[in-house]
Amino acid sequence: MDGLESKEITKILNILIGDTEPVGDTWADKQRFDNLYKLCYVTDWCLDRIATASESFNKPEASAQDIGTTAKEYLTDIKTWVEERFSRLDIS
Numbered sequence: 001m002d003g004l005e006s007k008e009i010t011k012i013l014n015i016l017i018g019d020t021e022p023v024g025d026t027w028a029d030k031q032r033f034d035n036l037y038k039l040c041y042v043t044d045w046c047l048d049r050i051a052t053a054s055e056s057f058n059k060p061e062a063s064a065q066d067i068g069t070t071a072k073e074y075l076t077d078i079k080t081w082v083e084e085r086f087s088r089l090d091i092s
Helices: 006-017 026-054 062-089
Strands: none
Touching (some): 006 026, 026 062
16 A cells, blocks of 8 residues: 555544543633544545545446445444444434
8 A cells, every 4th residue: 555554644633633532621622622623524524535435336347346335334334333322322
């Protein structure tokens, strides 16, 4: 694989975005809120790219099918994960 490995990318994102967990301090939590907003924006961008790639699952080329199928399966896994999280948070 060319470029950075996945773990390196997540380490860099963590440095670029910063902490997002609240600590109960007004100033620190304001910064963490801003960081959370950045994280949500990046996550939305990533999910959009994965969703776009998933549309290739039924293309005739095997390589495109592999990419599309992997992306589609990942989106299904994310959906399941989100549904499980929502059920634990009692969010209506």
